[in-house]
Amino acid sequence: MSGVLHTAGDIVGDRYEVTTYIGQGGMQEVYRVHDRLLERDAVLKSPKNPSAKKRFNRSATLSARVNHDNVAKTLDYVEDGDRFYLIEELIEGCDLGYFLKNYVSILDPFAAGRVMHHLAKGLAASHRVNVVHRDLKPTNVMVVGGQNFTGFKITDFGIAKMAQEEIGEAVAGDEEGLTSSQTALGALPYMAPETIDDMQNAGKPADVWAIGALTFEVLTGNRPFGFGYRAVPLIQAAKVPPLPSPLTSNTQFAPFARAVFDLITACMQKNPAARPTADQLVTTCEGLYYSTVPREFGTIRRFDNSNWGFAGAPSGAVFCHVKSVFAASSLAVGERIWMTTYPGSPSRRAFPIVKAV
Amino acid sequence: MKLPARYEAVGSPFSGGGMSTAFKCKDKHLDRHVLVKVLQEGIDQKRILDEVKALSAIRSKHVVQIYDVLKDRSGAVTALVEEFLPGQDLDDVLPITDTSTFLRHIYAIACGLADIHAVGVVHRDIKPNNMKIDAEGCLRIFDFGLSRTDGVNSETIGTIGTLGYIAPELCAPANQKVSFTLAVDVFAFGATALKLVRGRLPSDLRAIPPNLPATDADFTKQTLALPPAIAATLNQCLSKKPMTRPSMETVRNIIGRHLLHGRHKATMIAGDKIHYLEKIGQSVKLSAGSLGSVDVSYDGYDFIATNVTGDVYINNMGIIPPQKLPGASVITLGAPSLGFQRQYITFDVTHPEVIL
Numbered sequence: 170m171s172g173v174l175h176t177a178g179d180i181v182g183d184r185y186e187v188t189t190y191i192g193q194g195g196m197q198e199v200y201r202v203h204d205r206l207l208e209r210d211a212v213l214k215s216p217k218n219p220s221a222k223k224r225f226n227r228s229a230t231l232s233a234r235v236n237h238d239n240v241a242k243t244l245d246y247v248e249d250g251d252r253f254y255l256i257e258e259l260i261e262g263c264d265l266g267y268f269l270k271n272y273v274s275i276l277d278p279f280a281a282g283r284v285m286h287h288l289a290k291g292l293a294a295s296h297r298v299n300v301v302h303r304d305l306k307p308t309n310v311m312v313v314g315g316q317n318f319t320g321f322k323i324t325d326f327g328i329a330k331m332a333q334e335e336i337g338e339a340v341a342g343d344e345e346g347l348t349s350s351q352t353a354l355g356a357l358p359y360m361a362p363e364t365i366d367d368m369q370n371a372g373k374p375a376d377v378w379a380i381g382a383l384t385f386e387v388l389t390g391n392r393p394f395g396f397g398y399r400a401v402p403l404i405q406a407a408k409v410p411p412l413p414s415p416l417t418s419n420t421q422f423a424p425f426a427r428a429v430f431d432l433i434t435a436c437m438q439k440n441p442a443a444r445p446t447a448d449q450l451v452t453t454c455e456g457l458y459y460s461t462v463p464r465e466f467g468t469i470r471r472f473d474n475s476n477w478g479f480a481g482a483p484s485g486a487v488f489c490h491v492k493s494v495f496a497a498s499s500l501a502v503g504e505r506i507w508m509t510t511y512p513g514s515p516s517r518r519a520f521p522i523v524k525a526v
Numbered sequence: 527m528k529l530p531a532r533y534e535a536v537g538s539p540f541s542g543g544g545m546s547t548a549f550k551c552k553d554k555h556l557d558r559h560v561l562v563k564v565l566q567e568g569i570d571q572k573r574i575l576d577e578v579k580a581l582s583a584i585r586s587k588h589v590v591q592i593y594d595v596l597k598d599r600s601g602a603v604t605a606l607v608e609e610f611l612p613g614q615d616l617d618d619v620l621p622i623t624d625t626s627t628f629l630r631h632i633y634a635i636a637c638g639l640a641d642i643h644a645v646g647v648v649h650r651d652i653k654p655n656n657m658k659i660d661a662e663g664c665l666r667i668f669d670f671g672l673s674r675t676d677g678v679n680s681e682t683i684g685t686i687g688t689l690g691y692i693a694p695e696l697c698a699p700a701n702q703k704v705s706f707t708l709a710v711d712v713f714a715f716g717a718t719a720l721k722l723v724r725g726r727l728p729s730d731l732r733a734i735p736p737n738l739p740a741t742d743a744d745f746t747k748q749t750l751a752l753p754p755a756i757a758a759t760l761n762q763c764l765s766k767k768p769m770t771r772p773s774m775e776t777v778r779n780i781i782g783r784h785l786l787h788g789r790h791k792a793t794m795i796a797g798d799k800i801h802y803l804e805k806i807g808q809s810v811k812l813s814a815g816s817l818g819s820v821d822v823s824y825d826g827y828d829f830i831a832t833n834v835t836g837d838v839y840i841n842n843m844g845i846i847p848p849q850k851l852p853g854a855s856v857i858t859l860g861a862p863s864l865g866f867q868r869q870y871i872t873f874d875v876t877h878p879e880v881i882l
Contacts, residue, residue: 513841
């Protein structure tokens, strides 16, 4: 796939050399570039629609206000000919939507809590400078390190302001109108009830709701109210579905899953004023217990009985017990898993284990 | 120097760290404040090139972000543009009177320096003056005007740095070449930590060369009570010999470990029953009649298995007490030959995450 605006070798603003096309969001094309002035790589974003200049510039200045490790840094804004560009720090990794689709679709409660904690930190910093994101969703969260899952950064702050009209019209309209807008379809599952009524209501509490909805998805593998047009009345009713029983049936996970779920439901209250502020959410997340030991992927190689077997992984053979698996009660040869491993004999032992894609 | 139209000076210029003049400017493209540091006339251009190179290479939440460089007509770099950091100078919050704030600050500095050293850069002017707490409470290191790549032109004539933070090996007679390594930053880190505790540096450290060891520079003898492991590590940072100073990575890990002191929680599950172990000094006995038993206690850092009787295994490993438990394990009571009669207890350690 290649971009429409640029090909490799193009120089933008007399400074940024296009190296590869990364992809496209709803409103913009994204490229990897080499900053020839500072001799480092960066990300370049440009709106598909050049008539959106004013709104694009506005979104760039909004994102430039936020300065926090859990938010992608805005480095530069340049105009070149009739095009205009935002330059952002390069994050080696992938977006969370890609991670969920291609690597691991249900995170264990420890990893889910960690994602929520980091996003709450980034959100708190942006709300402190009065920047509302408006379109928090997995594809707007960068996973630092990709498969290594080392950190999380919110990106595309303010970009949603550009899409606000499109989303607002599509969601307020009929099913056909909604499905014709990819932007609105992507945004809908994370939209708060008050923004369904009117996108003008997208304030700080709506961002907090979105973090709740996003965490629900990484913990359960499902969007809380599904997607598409049928989600609309369910979001408006704001009744968060309970945790599916496989997520709470294992005593080793249940207390942690419930702790994260309690935060999710606090964020997803219908009344915006009843939701915690981003700062309050950070404080609560600071009380979450999890482990920060790195994860690794493995593949089940042997499974001779119904309870335990061994996976092949970078750290060697790993002992895997079905009771260490989150949200599932079986393992089978050939299955990919994502886990943390600890010393054991004769091989290391995995805990927690989740099934990888 | 005339600034490009993009940058508009706000307020009057101030010193940008000895080599340059700094201007707070409005970046009209992004409608935000930035700091423009212009190299002073007569100063070697290498200074600003070194600073640009260092800042471009380092990726750290604890280091100021560079955005742009400005060149004159001949193409020579004359200024750099970096993020403007509102917030308090670290110098303004001294001395620090509570241990937990002190530990968080030196942890942040150690994280930043470890990141700086990871790309082979020596800062060469580490001191509280060159650090700020940003609006989000995150400590940031700036002023890389003296920085060099480790091993590249890592010799200098005469003493460069700031009095009180200069490592002993740099205190050579004038005109004599001295070599510096990453360890000069480790020394300056130790001096910075001392300044945080005391408010001002003792005269023994402000001498050239510093008089070490000295009681006033001994972290075990300060008013602020420090955990012994931390005090010992900080004392090592002030070693006379560069070789005996720890790496910043080691220092970071030791402080990071201490930040979680007493904050771990072990979740033990036997059958459907959940038990927690989380108080320092607390101990539990895990036993299954005559099959075997083991005591597990929490010392604030680790969970330790002692008093083993009968057959006890951790992740299928035999125990040699006192033994630290891994972060997640299954404790098995009873010999393998007992099969289904063996008792299993899961033992998982979690903790809050300290994000600075």
